[in-house]
Amino acid sequence: MRHRDRYDLPKGHMEIGETERETALRELQEETGIQSSAIDIDPDFRFED
Template sequence: MRSSFMEKVKSCGVICFTQTKQPSFLLMKRSYRYDLPKGHIEPGETELQCALRELFEETGITKKQVCLELDFRFKTIYYPRYRRFGGDKVEKSLVIFFAWVSEELEIVMTEHNASEWVKWNPPHYFHNRIIDELLLTVDRQLIVKGKR
């Protein structure tokens, strides 16, 4: 008999934007979809520590190379299936922070097939609920701050 208990996991990451005349933002690519530099939080880590660690591990971008928008925190919950839990659905919390970088930095690939600096020209639609919602939230933040 299966339990109705659902495992909970949390991932944190960063969306990076360039501080250039025509800003762009970084997306990672897997063979079939776009993704963000993000990963699972480790015991004793804060959300921000996790996000910055994952950013470095997946892109080579260091915390010294980013300037965080400290009042931005995007959170969503979704229910993917996880192999490590026998293919069962889990409740996954995702927290994304926003950071500026000076330019389109060279990305060191470790976990993805490719990366792309996408020119900021909203609205953007990637047919990925999480990325699309995140970009709408970023756009609202930039409008409020007078940066768009």
């Protein structure tokens, strides 16, 4: 997603009962309009704000 001076990745919160993969696919579609089933989750990735 493009902001004024930077690009950002789709992100959001998991809904109850949702897997990490389901969350990632839903957020991708909600925030970019892209529907996909091709996604890999890196279990070692951590983000600190």
